[in-house]
Amino acid sequence: MRFPVLAMMLLLTSNLSFAKENKMSDDQIKVQFQTTLGNFVIQVNSEKAPISAENFLTYVKEGFYDGTIFHRIIPGFMAQGGGFTPDFDQKAVHDPIKNEADNGLKNTRGTVAMARTPDPDSATAQFFINYKDNSFLDYTSPTPNGWGYAVFGEVVEGMDVVDEMAKQPTGNHGPHQDVPKTPIIIEKAVIITE
Numbered sequence: 001m002r003f004p005v006l007a008m009m010l011l012l013t014s015n016l017s018f019a020k021e022n023k024m025s026d027d028q029i030k031v032q033f034q035t036t037l038g039n040f041v042i043q044v045n046s047e048k049a050p051i052s053a054e055n056f057l058t059y060v061k062e063g064f065y066d067g068t069i070f071h072r073i074i075p076g077f078m079a080q081g082g083g084f085t086p087d088f089d090q091k092a093v094h095d096p097i098k099n100e101a102d103n104g105l106k107n108t109r110g111t112v113a114m115a116r117t118p119d120p121d122s123a124t125a126q127f128f129i130n131y132k133d134n135s136f137l138d139y140t141s142p143t144p145n146g147w148g149y150a151v152f153g154e155v156v157e158g159m160d161v162v163d164e165m166a167k168q169p170t171g172n173h174g175p176h177q178d179v180p181k182t183p184i185i186i187e188k189a190v191i192i193t194e
Helices: 002-022 050-061 159-165
Strands: 030-035 038-044 068-074 078-081 111-114 127-130 151-157 170-173 176-180 185-192
Touching (some): 038 050, 050 111
Antiparallel strands (some): 030 038, 068 078, 068 176, 111 127, 111 151
């Protein structure tokens, strides 16, 4: 009778460790963006960018991004969105967050970072997706010019949709430049689970 008990204990232990290894942790949370050009998925890195990730997920849970546009797209550089309606009304946001660009994550192709003003700690809801490795956006020092832009996730599905955005004709819209002439609307942003 000892063998079956031992075998059962080993089986339970292996199942527990498997469940623990495969449990979705905070840094495996994914968000699907449904846009007028198609869908893409961002995996959020809550481990290395906890403040930025929590901020982003708060906006997603509130439905903030639904009905906003990608308002600035520069081929070979980045696509920026998450702040304006198709009529270019700027949405009200929460307080700015601390810049986490010193977290070791780099602005490489497909990564997602917080957009901000020249003030390093001014990011709110807007984000951008890097089209190429943009090392000049990375953290170099805790100075106004060296802070860089905080990466908090990456596109893990649908980068072809993001690339398609860069093929759309752009122009000016009032003071805004590099605006897609046909609005690229985020119809919905939702947290998805494995």
